[in-house]
Amino acid sequence: MKNPELADYREVMRQCVKCGACQAKCPAYRLTRREGAVARGKIALAQALADGEIGIENTLLPDLDFCLLCGGCATACPNAVPTPEIVAAARRHIGAQRGGTTLEHGISRLTASPKLMKMAAKTAAAGQSILSGFSSKSIPAESGLRLRLPQAMAGRLLPRIPHRNLFDRLPEKIAGQPGKPTVGFFAGCGLTYLFPHIGEKAVALLTRFGYEVIIAKSQGCCGIPAASCGDGAAVERLAARNVSAFKEADVIVTACASCFSGIGDHYRAMGVVDFTGKVVEFSDFLLREKLLGLMAGQQERPGEIRPPRRVTWHDPCHLKRHGLTSGPRKILKALPDVELVEMAGASLCCGLGGSFSLKHYAASKAIGTEKIAGLTASKAEYVVTACPGCLIQLQDIISQAGLPMRATHLVEML
Amino acid sequence: MTTSLQPKQIAQLEAIVGTENCLTAGADRLTHAYDATQRRYLPHLVVYPNSTEEVSRIMCLAHAWRLPVTPRGAGSGFSGGALPVMGGIVLVLTRMNRILEIDRENFIAVVEPGVVTADFQRQVESLGLFYPPDPASKEFCTLGGNIAENAGGPRCLKYGVTRDYVLGLTVVSAQGEVFRCGGRTLKNVVGYDLTHLFVGSEGTLAIVTAMTLRLLPKPASKKTMLAQFASIGGAARAVTGIIAGKIIPATLEFMDAATLSCVRDRSPIPLPDQCKAALIIETDGDAVHAEAQMAAIAALIAPHDFLGGQLAATSEEAERIWQVRRAISPSLKQLGPDKFNEDIVVPRAQLPDMIAALEEIAVRFQVRIVNFGHAGDGNIHVNIMVDLSQDGVPERARQAVEAVFQAAVRLGGSISGEHGIGTVKAGYLGLEIDPVAMSMMRRVKAAFDPDNILNPEKIFPPL
Numbered sequence: 001m002k003n004p005e006l007a008d009y010r011e012v013m014r015q016c017v018k019c020g021a022c023q024a025k026c027p028a029y030r031l032t033r034r035e036g037a038v039a040r041g042k043i044a045l046a047q048a049l050a051d052g053e054i055g056i057e058n059t060l061l062p063d064l065d066f067c068l069l070c071g072g073c074a075t076a077c078p079n080a081v082p083t084p085e086i087v088a089a090a091r092r093h094i095g096a097q098r099g100g101t102t103l104e105h106g107i108s109r110l111t112a113s114p115k116l117m118k119m120a121a122k123t124a125a126a127g128q129s130i131l132s133g134f135s136s137k138s139i140p141a142e143s144g145l146r147l148r149l150p151q152a153m154a155g156r157l158l159p160r161i162p163h164r165n166l167f168d169r170l171p172e173k174i175a176g177q178p179g180k181p182t183v184g185f186f187a188g189c190g191l192t193y194l195f196p197h198i199g200e201k202a203v204a205l206l207t208r209f210g211y212e213v214i215i216a217k218s219q220g221c222c223g224i225p226a227a228s229c230g231d232g233a234a235v236e237r238l239a240a241r242n243v244s245a246f247k248e249a250d251v252i253v254t255a256c257a258s259c260f261s262g263i264g265d266h267y268r269a270m271g272v273v274d275f276t277g278k279v280v281e282f283s284d285f286l287l288r289e290k291l292l293g294l295m296a297g298q299q300e301r302p303g304e305i306r307p308p309r310r311v312t313w314h315d316p317c318h319l320k321r322h323g324l325t326s327g328p329r330k331i332l333k334a335l336p337d338v339e340l341v342e343m344a345g346a347s348l349c350c351g352l353g354g355s356f357s358l359k360h361y362a363a364s365k366a367i368g369t370e371k372i373a374g375l376t377a378s379k380a381e382y383v384v385t386a387c388p389g390c391l392i393q394l395q396d397i398i399s400q401a402g403l404p405m406r407a408t409h410l411v412e413m414l
Numbered sequence: 415m416t417t418s419l420q421p422k423q424i425a426q427l428e429a430i431v432g433t434e435n436c437l438t439a440g441a442d443r444l445t446h447a448y449d450a451t452q453r454r455y456l457p458h459l460v461v462y463p464n465s466t467e468e469v470s471r472i473m474c475l476a477h478a479w480r481l482p483v484t485p486r487g488a489g490s491g492f493s494g495g496a497l498p499v500m501g502g503i504v505l506v507l508t509r510m511n512r513i514l515e516i517d518r519e520n521f522i523a524v525v526e527p528g529v530v531t532a533d534f535q536r537q538v539e540s541l542g543l544f545y546p547p548d549p550a551s552k553e554f555c556t557l558g559g560n561i562a563e564n565a566g567g568p569r570c571l572k573y574g575v576t577r578d579y580v581l582g583l584t585v586v587s588a589q590g591e592v593f594r595c596g597g598r599t600l601k602n603v604v605g606y607d608l609t610h611l612f613v614g615s616e617g618t619l620a621i622v623t624a625m626t627l628r629l630l631p632k633p634a635s636k637k638t639m640l641a642q643f644a645s646i647g648g649a650a651r652a653v654t655g656i657i658a659g660k661i662i663p664a665t666l667e668f669m670d671a672a673t674l675s676c677v678r679d680r681s682p683i684p685l686p687d688q689c690k691a692a693l694i695i696e697t698d699g700d701a702v703h704a705e706a707q708m709a710a711i712a713a714l715i716a717p718h719d720f721l722g723g724q725l726a727a728t729s730e731e732a733e734r735i736w737q738v739r740r741a742i743s744p745s746l747k748q749l750g751p752d753k754f755n756e757d758i759v760v761p762r763a764q765l766p767d768m769i770a771a772l773e774e775i776a777v778r779f780q781v782r783i784v785n786f787g788h789a790g791d792g793n794i795h796v797n798i799m800v801d802l803s804q805d806g807v808p809e810r811a812r813q814a815v816e817a818v819f820q821a822a823v824r825l826g827g828s829i830s831g832e833h834g835i836g837t838v839k840a841g842y843l844g845l846e847i848d849p850v851a852m853s854m855m856r857r858v859k860a861a862f863d864p865d866n867i868l869n870p871e872k873i874f875p876p877l
Contacts, residue, residue: 015747017450017452018448018449018450018451018452018489019450019490019551020449020450020488020489020490020551020554020555021490021551021553021554022554023488023490023530023554024530024532024553024554033462033508033509033511033528034462034506034508035445035446035489035506036441036442036445040489041445044444044445044447044448045441045444045445048444054440054441054444057439057440060439060440060441062441063441063445076553078743078744079744079747080744
């Protein structure tokens with residue numbers, strides 16, 4: 001398993017016919033209206049870089065850096081050119097020659113090491129009161145949270161980090177009924193450290209339906225943060241780690257849309273055969289395995305009448321790109337105590353883009369504000385999604401706009 | 415012409431738009447060097463002005479320096495209008511994307527050139543109003559670009575082209591003067607009609623910085639049908655039959671056999687092998703009217719090798735029909751990696767003759783030609799699909815393109831219906847425009863832009 005080189009994308013990049021259709025679906029372009037922000041411009045730069053027509057002077061970096069890797073462009077592209085993969089390859093190309101920035105090093109180093117992640121989360125959980133007191137002495141220098149701190153404190157609201165992470169809460173393996181496939185639960189950093197209760201609930205549902213579930217403690221980050229920071233070697237190490245962690249799994253389920261893209265798209269591009277065709281997103285798994293009816297049946301508790309909750313769905317970019325838009329809505333509609341209302345701009349990017357928001361918080365926030373009109377008009381109590389990243393950003397948007405609603409994961413609604 | 419800019423000159427431009435909106439780096443020049451033609455010319459500098467005044471001040475400097483200026487919107491044109499062929503300044507108008515006014519009493523809107531066409535349409539439609547011109551790129555092209563190229567689209571059959579919706583303009587001249595032409599009324603006969611001279615002038619005469627557009631009430635209802643035919647002749651006769659029946663549908667799009675064989679696999683609607691041509695027909699208006707018109711059309715097309723039709727009952731079904739049409743473009747590349755995308759137009763009665771001519775040209779030059787487009791107004795998208803890396807193909811493709819243009823002109827048509835001339839068709843202008851008219855046009859250009867700094871090397875063939 002090895003990352004493709006930028007030059008390997010030459011033929012793919014030639015499929016970009018420079019029509020400009022990506023402009024309609026690019027959150028970075030919609031914000032800035034600049035050609036350097038949009039997929040077509042980035043591909044032109046990546047082509048020039050691959051052909052040695054332009055060096056890695058600083059002038060080309062801001063454009064390649066200003067990308068959320070959301071893949072909106074690829075859904076608008078008549079030739080489905082995979083710009084996120086191309087941008088990631090260009091960043092690796094640059095990273096290999098010039099090395100990343102301090103922030104990029106930090107993100108990549110932290111996320112590539114489960115040990116550091118765990119330590120950082122524990123320290124952060126313990127030091128939360130200190131954190132909110134605006135002192136970062138207790139956080140180790142290598143912690144990503146230390147890097148996050150200045151921006152976080154500049155107005156971003158982050159969820160409280162629980163003391164016990166997902167792996168502290170669950171065994172490595174939960175037995176299932178004979179004959180049922182073995183499901184590897186790929187947790188991802190968000191559900192491991194920030195929202196372990198969502199991970200727990202997802203695993204509980206899988207267990208309830210009789211699957212044997214592996215929650216391998218040796219699993220690591222999917223690699224998207226490292227990939228977006230141009231650290232190809234770290235992504236390769238993480239892929240190797242995850243392949244060995246999920247050797248026994250028949251199918252690998254994740255409840256994080258971004259990880260779904262990480263262990264799906266990115267690993268496929270790297271030729272990680274062990275994962276190819278095995279990765280299924282949680283909501284899609286429920287539908288494929290026809291668990292919806294079962295679940296609805298189990299939900300009904302005679303005698304207990306709950307008023308319906310008014311909810312609206314936010315499409316995570318990494319589900320949208322794979323056409324997974326109707327499935328989650330179908331699930332929400334099937335829930336007896338849920339009234340699903342469609343909001344305007346449901347498919348607009350929330351603006352987080354992982355490390356994008358660390359590097360470009362103002363832009364990330366500005367992209368997010370595009371959601372406010374739709375959220376407000378929906379009058380929903382909950383905005384439901386399937387990506388911990390979107391969850392952080394949506395809650396931040398809601399809180400800062402003072403909207404009377406809460407952001408929640410689909411799993412929490414079940 | 416200047417070949418490079420002095421630091422002092424760059425500082426003067428920066429003082430107008432701000433350093434962050436005046437780009438000179440290699441990467442920025444690269445990303446503003448191309449458009450949808452995929453040709454490439456590096457500009458010296460890129461500016462993103464934010465007001466008429468800034469555009470005017472930039473043009474004053476460019477005029478003083480005799481520096482070429484290429485105005486640019488979304489850069490999605492197919493004729494090379496946004497290419498900085500002579501270098502100089504690329505002046506991007508996408509930051510000027512404000513809808514300044516929607517006047518619900520007079521049915522007009524005042525907008526800046528960087529507004530994206532579909533965004534504008536959604537905005538006016540939310541108020542029950544309607545802006546009909548709908549180029550295929552409407553989700554990303556800009557209204558300024560639409561005006562520069564006089565863009566069309568499927569709905570133009572019934573509703574006319576961009577020109578028919580432009581009432582007035584705010585313009586910056588090649589010398590930096592700001593002036594207005596036209597106004598806010600449908601009727602206006604005062605002086606020469608400069609407004610409509612600028613529409614379709616491809617950025618060669620002046621730079622439009624605001625425009626007053628005419629709106630219509632939004633049609634209450636729409637009916638969509640996919641009609642399948644056993645022969646292209648049948649489809650062509652169906653088109654003439656509809657028009658002869660005194661019906662002008664909102665949309666009348668056609669796809670030939672080669673097109674259908676490309677999309678058959680990915681079409682959401684079954685297209686059996688015996689289907690050799692298809693029409694997408696839309697009627698609109700109040701519900702009773704739209705339905706009655708569609709029923710009349712169904713009767714009119716029935717005798718012409720008609721295999722059957724799918725009438726959309728819901729907007730989702732209508733969307734599925736349009737998906738067939740949208741599947742064309744991405745599916746064409748299976749016929750060859752390189753595409754010559756021409757948009758000739760003929761009087762609609764000559765459509766069958768033009769189709770026959772295209773079939774003959776495909777055989778004569780041994781190239782694959784795929785045709786689809788706006789049958790109702792005679793505007794055909796002729797796609798010559800080739801592999802230019804093969805011996806002799808570039809020359810054969812060039813000859814085929816020329817033969818297509820000659821056939822269109824011979825049948826009383828035109829070499830471009832909606833894409834414009836730009837650089838890609840400049841060499842063919844003489845096929846259609848007679849020498850006296852050409853000379854008149856050159857004099858018009860010289861009157862507005864005596865130093866030839868506004869979008870040079872466009873429209874006209876080299877002298």
